[in-house]
Amino acid sequence: MTPSTTAGAAGLIREALEVYGDDPQAAAVLRGYARRLAEPLRIAVAGMVKAGKSTLLNAIIGEEIAPTDTGECTRIVTWYRHGHTPRITLHPITGEPRNLPLKRVDGRLVFVLDGVQAEDVDRLDVEWPAPALQAMTLIDTPGIASLSQDVSARSVRFLTPEDSASEADAVIYLMRHLHASDLRFLESFQDTGAGRSGTVNALAVLSRADEVGAGRIDSLLSAGTIAERYSRDPNLRKLALGVVPVAGLLAQSARTLRQPDFEALQLLATLDRAARERMMLSADRFRRSREPEGLTEEARRSLLARYGLFGIRLAVVLIRNGYPEPTPLAHELARRSGLDPLLEVLDRQFQARAEALKARTALVAVGNLLDSRPRDGSEQLAASLERLQANAHEFRELRLLAALRTTGVELAPELAAEAERIIGGHGTAPDLRLGLAADSSPDLLAAEARRCLARWRRAAESPLTPRSALEVCRVVIRSCEGVLADFAVRDRRAQSA
Template sequence: MTLADEVWALLEGALAVYRDSPRATAWLHGHRARFAEPVRVAVAGAPRAGKSTVVNALVGEEFAPTGAFTWYRDGGRPRATVGPHEVPVTRRDGRAFVDAGDADRVDVEWPSRSLRDLTLIDTPPGAPVERVHGEADAVLYLTRHVHSSDLGRLRAAHDHPVARAAPITTVLVLARADEIGGGRIDALTSAKQIARRYRREARVGPLCQNVIAVAGLLAVAARTLRADEFAALSALASLARTELEDHLLSADRFVGEDFPVRLDPAVRRALVDRFGIFGVRLTTTLIRQGFDTQVRLTGQLVQRSGLGELRESIGACFTERQEVLKARSALLGLDVVLRNEPRPGAAALAAGVDRVLASAHDFRELRLLAAIQSGRTALPGGLDDEATRLVGGLGTSVLARLGLDHRPTDAEMRHVVLDTVGRWRDRAADPAHDQAQRRAAAVVVRSCEAVLTALG
């Protein structure tokens, strides 16, 4: 029986126990329906961290913030609803505006390949941690720099027995990465180095699965670059770097008089609004370096902005683990009912929740990843990286777990898995390792055995 089967059975049992409680049954039916949905990813964080900008970059469309919880789903045509009522969606100056009034929640359907495997939830400033983590299966938490207040919010998300048993459903995003280092041309490189350092920090590692640096404005511009903007940037790039350099020291200088190329101030102001002064510097440099078509430039901007790495992390940490994230959300939802409406028939359900949390291998993998990242478990001989990969820390596909960049024959792959299982079984039984290390090796062995079973 899979994890999803076990959790589904618990929900069915709860519906039978609480059949005389309309509130509880409505809640349970809602969590059961979530199994069939794409994984829900909330974008949360400190005010002005760039949440809506990152959402726009992921969707591939510029939306004006609504000030409400805004849910973005894939749809056949653009439409927005507040409750049962459809509300207008208008476009002005290249942006989509949803007329939501003072609504608490807005649902937006938008044709987007990026939304086929996930639902994005843009959260308003000051959104309660409990609501964010209750409505979402996973979270992108945005901040400019990691402060104690950010760590407090991240810790609060783990302050629940189910969350502690199935930890880490968060990717930390250092947003507005282009502002690091005063917006120098190497700002993104510096930001990515800072992100790598945060991953290794004991106070940060246990609270998230990854740390990614993203330049939000640049990422949005990469997804929505227009032909007239590319033409304007190409005109700027036609100048020698020395002629343009002084005018790119600040936004005021860039839109000022005495500009060395015939480009209307309104056009230059629009470029700064869309790209930021850092983005204008970078795009003109890239065009001079040979990325002189719109397609080539877009590809480079996606890569350099950190958007490509963010997408990969969402895939490896969230969409590939959809089943376990959905099961975790359902267990959290079931726990709410058991706590709010205790009754004699619910004791067996509570015991079932505890059993699933303790025995499900998917949750054991998550706990091992958390233990390795936090330093609570350290494997000898530099084996931490291999263990992280084998339990799905870099992706849950067979090739990702085995660290292969090509698909060998079935016989070759089976040989690799058998060799890996043998090595880790030896480590699980090695008396030279302490108890935590042997337990960690046993989890790796179970993951490898699951791969072997999948190969048939």
């Protein structure tokens, strides 16, 4: 996101405040969106009941602070923000906010609603000194398609309000299988206004991926094959950037691995393979086994609750094959759980576009205000909005990416695929745009950018290129020029250093 576009979004909010300054409600909304421009990106975690939303959220944060049971708190929209001091604030639907006591049980944060019913709570705000929350605010939402229509409606209202932009800038949507209800939600989250598309701010996660292979050690490979097939599904492709398989329970426990867990896993690793396989035929058999000596029933129950059979099997194999210390083991378990690939996708798709996504949300808010509360003197504001949407290259990239994944363009398939990559469909880093290795030298990257620029200029000038594809060529050309301009700026800084 260029500084001029970021400043343009902030300027548009200021202009809107001048027009609607005498409307207290509209002014309060606009000031809220102005603050959002300076805040971390807001990412909601959504999905059906028992999809593993809170578990995955804990894994991303690296601490067990989101409740994962089926209690009252899982029916409430809960925000997780960075704060230097831990704090939980309850915001009731009516009345003043109040702080809740901080309580931990067995290492987990427990929310004590102090007699307040979930249906009377607007949201919970959790401030926590977790490094992961410095770059993003995570929002845990109640299950969609819940047996309780009120619980399900609460998530839908929050994520897809009828008369305003969503409170979330992006969404991670968890699914265990691809159901029609998953597609319906993503379709409702997809923005359809100018410069907007749910395609570029939604990511699907095949959750509880270890269950795909019934807990076998190769379960993630099977889940990866299914996720790849889903990502090519034409109905899902137009609604989400991709599908990532994650074993959420293992990811959470790997990020919060405890010394007693490690010692119990070490004991299991002393057994020979045949004995281990016999005892792990089922969870019940694992609990009742008396091997190895010294592993208590309580320790077995804890391992099953925290890792599942898949995680236990994998951890034991890793210990026996070169991971005899807790920290390296935890890192490898997190990687194999699918969490690391998910974090990489979040970084290159959401965080790299954070300013553009936040600015787009601000523009949506102004557009909704103009539509819902038209008034004399707002013509100039409407013109400013249209000009910013049309001229900001980041928004042109987002619109083209949406078109490539939905309606398509009149280009050969290989050119369309290259266009999607160059405008940031796989990530906005130069190597990802150019299809080169991450460790490619600046000279190689610049040379490839020049080749791409020349190729797309020829395409734009060719009489064989359909007129409908000329705008595609112009956007891709501008993206290539942007990559080269970034390299030129870096060179100048290096020379002046």
